[in-house]
Amino acid sequence: xxxxxxxxxxxxxxxxxxxAFWPGCxxxxxxxxTLTASTLTDLTFPNAANELSDPLNWHSTTTNTQRIxxxxxxxxxxxxxxxxxxxxxxxxxxxxxxxxxIAATESSDESGTNPSGVxxxxxxxxxxxxxxxxxxxxxxxNASNRTTxxxxxxxxxxGT
Amino acid sequence: xxxxxxxxSGQILTAxxxxxxxxxxxxxxxxxxxxxxxxxxxxxxxAGDEKRDPEGWFTAATSSSRIVPTVSGIYLxxxxxxxxxxxGTGAYLEIRKNxxxxxxxxxxxxxxxxxxxxxxxxxxxxxxxxDYFDVNVYQNSGGTVATTLKNFSAxxxxx
Numbered sequence: 001x002x003x004x005x006x007x008x009x010x011x012x013x014x015x016x017x018x019x020a021f022w023p024g025c026x027x028x029x030x031x032x033x034t035l036t037a038s039t040l041t042d043l044t045f046p047n048a049a050n051e052l053s054d055p056l057n058w059h060s061t062t063t064n065t066q067r068i069x070x071x072x073x074x075x076x077x078x079x080x081x082x083x084x085x086x087x088x089x090x091x092x093x094x095x096x097x098x099x100x101x102i103a104a105t106e107s108s109d110e111s112g113t114n115p116s117g118v119x120x121x122x123x124x125x126x127x128x129x130x131x132x133x134x135x136x137x138x139x140x141x142n143a144s145n146r147t148t149x150x151x152x153x154x155x156x157x158x159g160t
Numbered sequence: 161x162x163x164x165x166x167x168x169s170g171q172i173l174t175a176x177x178x179x180x181x182x183x184x185x186x187x188x189x190x191x192x193x194x195x196x197x198x199x200x201x202x203x204x205x206x207a208g209d210e211k212r213d214p215e216g217w218f219t220a221a222t223s224s225s226r227i228v229p230t231v232s233g234i235y236l237x238x239x240x241x242x243x244x245x246x247x248g249t250g251a252y253l254e255i256r257k258n259x260x261x262x263x264x265x266x267x268x269x270x271x272x273x274x275x276x277x278x279x280x281x282x283x284x285x286x287x288x289x290x291d292y293f294d295v296n297v298y299q300n301s302g303g304t305v306a307t308t309l310k311n312f313s314a315x316x317x318x319x
Binding site: 077 | 181
């Protein structure tokens with residue numbers, strides 16, 4: 001099935017292609033992940049149930065389960081969120097990594113006793129032929145380890 | 161080339177139009193912008209910061225801070241600022257339409273250590289002529305702080 005990046009002239013898209021027009025990968029993991037204090041932790045999605053949508057197989061549940069590796073070169077919109085159990089007056093941040101570079105970040109300093117959470121979004125270019133991939137990393141600097149309550153990660157191809 | 165929002169009845173879309181259906185403006189830079197403490201200022205960009213802008217919504221020579229969509233429609237905006245380490249107790253980032261705040265994210269970054277960053281996203285209408293959008297940023301660390309990353313983008317999602 002053709003998708004953005006794969007259409008050719010003089011070939012009419014099918015209804016199925018138009019109905020799945022924006023190819024993407026949507027991941028969510030409500031399982032607990034330990035975030036070691038003062039350490040960047042990759043957010044992983046190792047279970048099949050974590051893949052809410054992944055028609056082009058940009059994510060693997062067995063290898064580098066923290067990554068989304070798009071197979072089409074183009075511009076993407078990416079979102080990420082992590083909800084963390086009580087961080088008690090410490091810093092939490094979430095960063096989007098494109099290969100080895102920070103592409104976007106959101107941080108907070110939770111001074112109360114409520115659960116914390118950080119979200120980010122980003123629009124940028126992915127070179128699939130170069131093997132570009134994306135991942136999320138979370139950090140907190142509480143004195144002791146904390147755990148995630150839920151974590152989400154998505155990437156949608158906007159155009160080539 | 162037509163994009164979502166400019167397609168017309170009876171038009172046969174080319175492969176290029178199907179493969180790049182959304183018009184967008186993507187601005188990003190790691191060049192530092194200094195923010196004076198307790199003084200809000202708009203993010204600025206230069207021509208080389210345009211990673212994609214097929215309809216010319218950003219014109220550095222006219223305004224270094226504004227995205228001005230040229231087609232009426234509904235747009236999705238994303239913005240992010242990352243500061244060098246600072247000890248500000250309050251910071252915010254606003255996405256504004258014609259100078260009026262339409263989205264704000266704020267945080268106490270006093271203990272953020274090596275990372276203090278703010279992100280926001282919002283959808284808005286734009287009239288395609290005079291409406292402009294920018295990003296207003298504030299920090300109150302007590303000193304001047306430079307950015308290490310700035311992102312601002314707009315995507316037309318529909319008419």
